[in-house]
Each structure stands twice: as C-alpha cells, then as structure tokens.
Amino acid sequence: MHDKLFLLVVLLTAAVVLVGTVRRFRLPSMLAYLAIGMALGPHGFALLAESAEVDSVAEFGVVFLMFSIGLEFSLKRLQAMRALVFGLGSAQMALTAIGTGLVTALVYDQGWRSGIAVGLAVAMSSTAIVARMLSDRFELHSRSGRQTMGVLLFQDLAVAPCLILLPALAAPGDDLWRSLSIAALQAAAVLTLLIWVGKQLMGRVFDVVARVRSNEVLVLTTLWIVVSLSFLTAKSGLSLALGAFVAGMLISETVYRHHVEADIRPFRDILLGLFFVTIGMMLDLHYVLANAHKLVLAVLLLISGKALVVLLIARIAKTPLAASLRTAAQLAQAGEFGLVLIELARQLRLIDSSAFQITLSAMLLSMFIAPFLINRSARLSGDLGRGDWAHKATAIHNIAVHSMDLGQHVVICGFGRTGDRIAEFLALENVPFIALDVDPQRIIEASAKGINIVFGNADRREVLQAAGIARARAVVVTYPEAHSAERVVRIVRAARPDIPIVVRTSDDKDVARLKAAGATEVIPEVLESSLLIAAETLVQAGIPMRHAIQHVRTVRAQRYASLRDFYEKPHPGRQD
Secondary structure: HHHHHHHHHHHHHHHHHHHHHHHHHHHHHHHHHHHHHHHHOOOOOOOOOOHHHHHHHHHHHHHHHHHHHHOOHHHHHHHEEEEEHHHHHHHHHHHHHHHHHHHHHHHHOHHHHHHHHHHHHHHHHOOOHHHHHHHHOOOOOHHHHHHHHHHHHHHHHHHHHHHHHHHHHHHOOOOOOHHHHHHHHHHHHHHHHHHHHHHHHHHHHHHHHHHHHHHHHHHHHHHHHHHHHHHHHHHHOOHHHHHHHHHHHHHHHOOOHHHHHHHHHHHHHHHHHHHHHHHHHHHHHHHHHHHHHHHHHHHHHHHHHHHHHHHHHHHHHOOOOHHHHHHHHOOOOOHHHHHHHHHHHHHHHOOOOOHHHHOOOOOOOOHHHHHHHHHHHHHHOOOOOOOHHHHHHHHHHHHHHHHOOOOOEEEEEEHHHHHHHHHHHHHHOOOOOOHHHOOHHHHHHHHHHOEEEOOOOOOOOHHHHOOOHHHHOOEEEOOHHHHHHHHHHHHHHOOOOOOOOOEOOOOOHHHHHHHHHHHOOEEEHHHHHHHHHHHHHHHHHOOOOOHHHEEEEHHHHHHHHHHHHHHOOOOOOOOO
16 A cells, blocks of 8 residues: 555656656646656666556546547537648648558558557547647637648548548458458447437437536546546447547537536546656667667657658648748647557557557657657748748738737737727727727627727737837737747847837736736736625625725725726715
8 A cells, every 4th residue: 555655656756857847848647647657667667566546547548539529529620620621631631541551561561450559549640739839829819820730620520430440450361351341430420329329319418417517527527527428439349439429529519518528637647647648658778779770760750750741731732932831830749648559559459569669659759759859850841921922021011000000009909808898998088099809700890890900919929020110009919828928028128128018917926027028018818806895895895895995095006006096085076
C-alpha cells in the first residue's frame, strides 16, 4: 500500500512540475505526460510498470477525448467548411496514408495490412497541439489556419471509420472485403439505432435532470451516458471510443452542450493525461538508441513527407506559397489519434514490435518538434496572422478604408460583449470609432447592425496603423486573455506615447503587469462585479443606499486615478 502511495506521489510530483513547465512555455501539456511516461516507465527508471488495470483506466482517456470531439461535431460547421474538410482533408489523409503504407511495406519490409495500419496512424495530425497554437497566435481564421482546421476536422471524423477498419484488417482469412462489409454493416446498424434512439431521448433526459438543479446529478448523468454508449458499441464488436463519440454528438444537439463540456473537462484531461503517460511508457529508449539511424530516417520521412503532401495539395488548390508553407508546417506532425491507432494496431498484431517502436518513436518526436517548427515557419514566411502577402495587403487596405474618414476616434480592440457595450456608449455620445476583431461571424452580425467593424488582429503594428492609431483619441483593449492584451498595449504605446489606453481584464492579478506595459487604466471585471454585489448586499441588509454607494465610490476613487476627482468630489444636483 505504501509503495503504491509513494508511486502516486512521484507521479503527481512529476506531473505538477513538468506540466507547469511546458505550460509556462505555452506548449501542450500532452508533451509533459509523454515525457513522464518515458522517464518513469519500464524503459526509464522503471517506477511505473505496464498493467491491464492501468491500460483500462488510460483507455477511458481516449473515450473522453472522443466524447469531446463529438461535442464539437456540428453539421453547420461541417457544411460551412465542406470544401476544405472533404477536399483538402480527404486528399491529405488518402495520400499520406498511401505514401506511408508504401514506405512501410517496401523500406521496412512489412505486409500491406501493416502498411495500411501505419499509414492511417501517421496520417493523423495533432489537434491538441495545432489548434491551441493557432488560437494563441490568433491565426485560426487566417487562410492557413482555416485550411489546417479543415484538415484536422476531417481527421477527427475519420477516426471512427479507422476504428472499424483496423479490426477488420486483423480478422483471420483472406477475404478482407467480406470482413470490411460485415464490419461496416454492423457499425451502420448499431450507430443508426443509437443515434435514432438518442435523438428521441437525449434532450428529454437532460430536461428531467435539469429540473433537479444539481450539478452533481448532471455530471453523473453525463458519465452514465458516455460509459453506457461506449459499453454498447464495445459489446457490438466496435470500440469504446466510437460510442463516446456518438454520445458527444447527441449531447451537442441539446442546449446543455456547453455546460456538459465544462463539467466533463476535468475527467477528460486527467484520464487523457494518464493515457499519454502509458504511451510514453511504451517507448523503449534502449531500442531507440540502438536504432538511431532508422529513427532519424523515420522522423525525416514523416515530417517531410506529410509537409510535402499538404504543400502540393494546397498549391493545387491555388493557395499562395506563403500560406501553403504554413499549412504544411502546421500539419507535418503526428497526432494523439495516431497514437491511439498505432497502439490499436499493436494490440491487434497488425505490426510487429520493431515496426511499432520505430513508428511510435518517430511520431512522438515529431510531436515534440511541432511547436518549434510551426513558430519557425511563421517567422520565415513573414506571417502577419492573416495569410499570404497579397491577402495581407487586401486586409490592410480594407481596414484603412473603414478608418479613412475618422479622426479623434476610438479604436476598440476585440468586439465581444464588452466591446459591443463600449460601442453603444460611444454611439450615444456621437464619438466615432472603429472595432477590430478576428471572429468572422461576430463581424458579420455587428456589420449588419451598422457598426464600423473590420477583420483585423490588433497585436500587429500594420493593422493598428491602418486603423488610424496616429489620429485616434483613445484605444480600448477588451481581450479576455492578459498576455494578448499586453502585446497590444506595448505596440500602441510604442506608436503613440501620449494616447490613453483602457484595458479590460478578468481579474486584478494582471493589473500591475498591464500598467507596466503602458496601459493608462486597467478595469478588472471581478472588482466591478464584487463592488456591485457588495453594494446590493448592504442595501438588502438595511444600510441606506446613499451609504452603500459611498463605499463603492471610495473604493473606485482609490482604484481609478483618472476618475478620482469624480468619485471624491460631490456633484451639485446629483442624487444618490
């Protein structure tokens, strides 16, 4: 018992230290879990041993990952991106799988079934790494970002068929098409039944649970649905993960989707972390070192091969070279679902131990290299966060057109709920403004209301210059993330040392950093909401409203230097 407790302490210590370290450098936590598995596993310090119990628990990490993908599955989103998803995505998947399969069969002397299994695994790219990096860099809606996300979405959708295909490949006998036909019919029947019944019942089940008004019951119900559907698909000869995907897809059609996603995330992250630890444990470092020449060749073939395939497809699709290069770099690594497939292929004995170790090692190394490759490719291509140079020039011109007639205006950086309210107040006072945002849907909706808004990433000097920062009277930054807001503040302050900059932040822990960067005033939402709640509490407790509001004014006078005179001095005619 004490030995297991000590092992748990070591595992948690390693997780806290390494996950904290990689997040400090804005890298995916998955890399930390893989490193923990390699270091503590049977091929490292041998503190962790492979066991059926650990594998069973870790498999639920994949289950909840597939559940999360199901929650994100949207027919509207798929329809809007259908050309990228089914055009670029299917071409990338097919060509990469075929090319990798041929290399596996000819260079590494494996059978064609092994070639297909390895090809499908290698064809996957990392949604966890790429989507997070594109989001952090505000590049999800750039030309390369849209292409990359289209391919990743197709790969996510292709996981379910792959989970059906691999067991069919491993089935005994030579009649592969018969096995595939049976597997496909079986899968179609089970999934049709589950989806049909689920659509009839899912919303009603959650409506009943919602009436209980218990978050605990909602979480338990979600877990019950995920595990139950996973059990049903597993008993039908399919995979646990496929049932979880169906569960997520059904829940995504209800109004409880976002609530469920937030509640289930802790389970998913912890179990998925354990899955990546088990993957890292499988890596035999001694074998890797003894076969370093093969591994180097495999990594080069994987990264260069995937990048070349994407580059060719993007160029055929008439994507400019700069955007094509970025898209290629963003998809040139292996992915978490590839690890799932290669492990399934090993369990099904589709690949031998040698091929498994080389492939797994190359996939892991490509994932470690990916963040650095993506950053490097963006710098080399002169990325503005919007795509190719021609597209950039068009975007800058569009921003300049929207700001051409403005002077003494306000530049609003970010147009969420806060930006919308600021624009409303400015309009009431006839103060001109231009809003910058990177969400196309938000821009379309705001433009329809007659709001002067344009697509633009405010952490780019050229964008701010086009927005008329040189003749503006103030800048407002409403980004929810302090790091991005700080970048905007520093750029604005460098261009205009005299201009007032008002920044919104979620809480007050980032106030000092943002002011040091050059913000004139920083408004923490948590402070304002707490002041309003405190004032209302005093009033409800019987304190006169005049006294309650005076407390609020005192705090604001201490907090906001620019409004100190207003809060401290009495104003004739003003009633409390």
